Amino acid sequence: MASAIVLVAVIAGAPFVLNEGFLRLATECLLLLTMAQMWNLLAGYAGLVSLGHQVFIAFGAYALFLTSGWLEVTPIWVLPVAPLVAAAVAAIIAFPLFRLRDAYFSIAMWVFAEIIGAFTMKSQAVGGTSGVPLATSKLIDFDWFEPTMFWLAGGLTLVTIAALYKMMTSSFGLGLMSVRDNDLAAMSVGVDVRHNRFIAFVLSAAGCGLAGALSFMGNLFIAPLAAFDVNWSVYMMFIVIIGGIGTLEGPILGVFIFFGLRELMTGPLGLSGGWYLVGLGIIAVVVMIVAPRGIWPALRDRLGVRLLDVHRAAPRPAVAAIPPTTSERVTG
Amino acid sequence: MIWVETLINGALLGGLYGLLGIGLALVFGVMRVVNIAHGEFMVLSAFCAVLLSNLFPQVSPLLMLIPVIALSFAVGWLYQALIVNRVVTSPDPLSPLLLTFGVSVILRNVMVEIFGADVRSLQVGELSRASLEVAGLNIGIMPLLTLVLAALLFMALQLVLRHTEFGRIVRATADRRDIVRLSGVKPDRVYNYVMGLSLALGAIGGVLLAVRSSFTPFSGAERLLIAFEVVVLGGLGSFWGALLGGIALGMAQLIGLKIDPNAGLLYAHLLFFIMLLIRPSGLVSSRV
16 A cells, blocks of 8 residues: 555656656556556456457547547547447457457457558548547647656556456456466356456457557557557567566566667667567567566566565365374474 | 459469468467468568579579578478477467567568568569460469469378378377377477478468569568468368468459459458358367
8 A cells, every 4th residue: 555655656746857758758668568467468367369459559549539539629538438449349349259269369359450450541531541630739738748648647557557456356357367277177167258358358458448549649640550550569468478477567577678678779779679679579589488477477486576466375275284193293 | 354354363362372371271280389470481581582583683583482492491490499399388378379479570670670671572574474365364374373383282282291101290290299209209300390391381472472462571460361361261271271261362352452452451351350250160279
């Protein structure tokens, strides 16, 4: 609880300390962290790897841009539209996609994102290939724009992590993890596998929709090539894989590595964005081979640190209650 | 008449698409791994062919297929031995998927940095423009040759897998990886050859597709998606199914392009998605 108050205070105060460039970077980090947590909810807890999650980011962002333009209100007030639209799309698309498993689900998601991206580029109503600027950007108070974006991103991140922690310690989370670990065993004790997966999928889409809307709102512009870029999924996946899949702390560590490496490679080392992705990819591949569960679980086991651990101790086996036998008493 | 021609050309393109899919199907069939980097390896082989034909301009680019195929086999062998074999037996079915996806991102960006993001194509001179007149229909020689080559390769692969010692070992490894060890077969070794074969087949598809249309380092993703759709539409385990799936997608794409000239792969993707809705029983992956 105390640490939560400290975090809220840090996020509230940061815009008064940091300069504008740093604030933008921090906002980007926080939004990508939220997206990675959402991808992790699906991949790490529900066992569904999506390679088409950019479609939810794009749906959220386009929903925000278009509704804000139609209603002519400040984009912040129509933010709730973004997760709702993304969640609705996820709920519909889940029906055909949930018939597929493993890699089939992953690639079918990707194909779905490609189809929606192609239609978006064709549709002049949403700006076609050239995209649309934020029509209501004149209603924004630009003195407070960067700090507001940062507060929204920070608030979203904290709420996301707190909600995920709460969820994973609830019976729903337990059901979800049991499905991931062994779906047959989970079904046999009465866990509704499809239902759990469905909820995780819709929540994950909603979170990505909201984070995507905030991300493009910060740019004041959206174009299909950026919104439907498969690199969104690449970033989310690398952050989760490197940090630690199926843990809440993993993506946090992953985001630090992701941005640390980016600032290092494209800054002081003067390398291009392509080489940065190569470097990140190599780290991800090495982590997958050396420590398949990611860096955080490996560190945690070595150091014995527990931060946002949702691990439950197994009930003590009944045998332990039996008093030691004579021979044990003698040797013990 | 123009529609008949479109359908025929779609079928010819489908032969090429079948070739893209078969390498992916082979690896999936034997080791239950969807190699997400398959498309990037195809683009890489196309870049190799372009480099070689720049080095030896007097040799026909189609002859470059031979060294490129050999190189792709070696690359596939090493890729499997050094990387994929480490996760292929992982209890988590997601590990190979994530790993090969990581490799595809690395390959794509290395190609962008080395070859640049420009649009390339492989020129084969007269052959690419030559065409046959049959009953008033205009049919390209090159696409026709491609379809014939695809059919021959499918037949050869079928024969090798059905009737040779190597084929028997591969099928046995696909069925029971643990049991074949009792007969002295090393599953990892078999996988190395299978991945080599898969990338060699992919190289043929990749080079021929580079002759037909231009490519960039970013083309790997769409090649993977086509290959994947071919495999799913055709049904698993059936090579002829893959050819039929390829033909269906090729037709869908060319009919789509007739209706809407800048549709790209949209209609092929749509056909795949509609099939997913109406015929899911044939699409669900069999789990091992």
